[in-house]
Amino acid sequence: xxxxxxxxxxxxxxxxxxxxxxxxxxxxxxxxxxxxxxxxxxxxxxxxxxxxxxxxxxxxxxxxxxxxxxxxxxxxxxxxxxxxxxxxxxxxxxxxxxxxxxxxxxxxxxxxxxxxxxxxxxxxxxxxxxxxxxxxxxxxxxxxxxxxxxxxxxxxxxxxxxxxxxxxxxxxxxxxxxxxxxxxxxxxxxxxxxxxxxxxxxxxxxxx
Numbered sequence: 001x002x003x004x005x006x007x008x009x010x011x012x013x014x015x016x017x018x019x020x021x022x023x024x025x026x027x028x029x030x031x032x033x034x035x036x037x038x039x040x041x042x043x044x045x046x047x048x049x050x051x052x053x054x055x056x057x058x059x060x061x062x063x064x065x066x067x068x069x070x071x072x073x074x075x076x077x078x079x080x081x082x083x084x085x086x087x088x089x090x091x092x093x094x095x096x097x098x099x100x101x102x103x104x105x106x107x108x109x110x111x112x113x114x115x116x117x118x119x120x121x122x123x124x125x126x127x128x129x130x131x132x133x134x135x136x137x138x139x140x141x142x143x144x145x146x147x148x149x150x151x152x153x154x155x156x157x158x159x160x161x162x163x164x165x166x167x168x169x170x171x172x173x174x175x176x177x178x179x180x181x182x183x184x185x186x187x188x189x190x191x192x193x194x195x196x197x198x199x200x201x202x203x204x205x206x207x208x
Contacts (some may be wrong), residue, residue, distance in 0.1 A: 001020050002069065004104050005019065005068060005069035015101070015102045016070065016071045016101075017068055017070045018068050018102045019067070019069070019103060020109045021107045021109070022037065022109045022110070023108060023109070024110075024111050025110050027112065031141050032113060037056075042101075043100070047164055048165035049100065050115070055094045057093075057116075062111070063092065065101060065124050066090060069079060070149045075120070075166065077157070077158075078094045078095065078098075078154070079150065083132045084129065084133070085128045089147075093180065094151075097168065129143070133169060144179050145186050148183070155169060155172070
């Protein structure tokens with residue numbers, strides 16, 4: 001996997017991330033599924049890669065390209081992984097603004113899926129947020145708005161032309177439409193948060 005990824009990066013200066021196809025294995029090492037991420041994003045235009053990426057993750061994604069090989073000088077320009085759910089998706093989205101993604105057509109990466117991984121062990125976003133950052137346990141956290149603001153910060157941070165930034169911001173309007181239900185739910189949660197506090201404290205007391 002590393003050898004092929006290095007060869008691709010050496011031969012293609014415009015590629016900043018290279019990864020292979022994935023085989024999902026269980027806790028016993030048995031093959032469960034062959035997974036094709038499809039993040040072969042070779043457009044030379046950042047906003048096109050950004051748009052293609054959001055089309056791919058619109059209904060959820062395994063995010064395996066993040067386990068590929070990424071150019072260090074590019075990664076250092078990003079926000080890297082954050083202490084919040086799905087920060088891997090946000091990071092991949094930011095990386096599309098810096099260069100092309102290359103998917104090696106061979107199954108060279110094995111991902112272990114087991115009952116105790118973070119997503120399965122912490123199914124609700126509330127519990128998962130506390131797993132990432134214990135200081136946020138029992139506190140108001142607007143997940144979708146966090147993602148939205150992180151994307152906007154990534155576009156602002158990237159060294160893009162003025163027109164390129166505008167096109168990326170316009171792409172985020174589609175993202176808002178796709179996530180409108182969840183964004184509204186977050187706002188409703190914020191509105192009724194003071195009334196929910198007694199119930200959350202009761203729930204936290206039962207779990208401790």
